[in-house]
Amino acid sequence: MQGVPHLIELNNKFRERGFEIVAVSDEDAGTIEKFVKNKGINYGIIKASNVLKTYGGTGYPSAWVLDVEGKVIWKGHPAGLTDAMVEDWVKDLAPVKVTKEVHKVLKNAVEAYNKGEFGKAESEVDKYLSSDDPVVKADAEFVDGVIEKRRAVGEAKAAKARDLGDLPKLAKLLEAEAKAFDGSEHGKKCGEEAKSIKASKEFKDCVKAQSELDKLKPKINDMKAEKAKKALEKIARDFPNTPAGKEAAELAKDF
């Protein structure tokens, strides 16, 4: 398979940044293993059956690229994949795991990051950001950059929920961030924002609207169309700026 060097190169460049290769064969394990060893393959090789059929592929090799939620964002011949395309897909991802070898004083920071304890990782890194040893300093800056990126990803998600007025989702996201960044200034800020959101009238309206819609939904198909429409419109009117209120308005159009 000529594609192997290409995939090894993509793996070397992008794996640390959240790009994973899942190369599937249905041949017998011995044949695959020999091939992996002979070619020095370092990316993920999987033995599994029926994948080509399930995905409706037309021959070997066939490829699909899936985003972080498992949705297909590209399909084609793997030779058509360029660095620029992969760069574009991973640019907003925070590395899930730091696999780069760092100076031993930063091992604790990396370990904390890999466990999802970003606040702890941050306070570990802070100790070495102004180190006199250039190697330590460079590694500290590298890990700090990774944490910064992870924080930006969380903030982008929160901003999206904020724009949509989805306060229950926003509160949940912020609480998760507060926990992950526990021990840092950012974690404290997220925790405080989550708390103040949950205390607001808008948040309570969102929760109320959702619960009314949830109660109505199972009954709606047994109701007379006119009555169903009215009930939905009432939720939309009582809670106009909530996700459930907007959903109710949309549903009302179908009656």
Add this chain to the structure above:
Amino acid sequence: MTKTWSMALLAALAVFATALPAIEVGDSGPDFKFDKSWNALEGATKLSDYRERVVLLEVWATW
């Protein structure tokens, strides 16, 4: 005549029944279990264990 038509219809149905629609851009990538793996993500036993990552799924053969 009718018989010929129904035979043709049956044959056509058989073809449709075996040909699965291809997964296209925008679709959800179906999950599948791994029988065995080399160099894969730690602890992953199925495709859906790769959430939070961008995945290149390649179906290949050694020959």
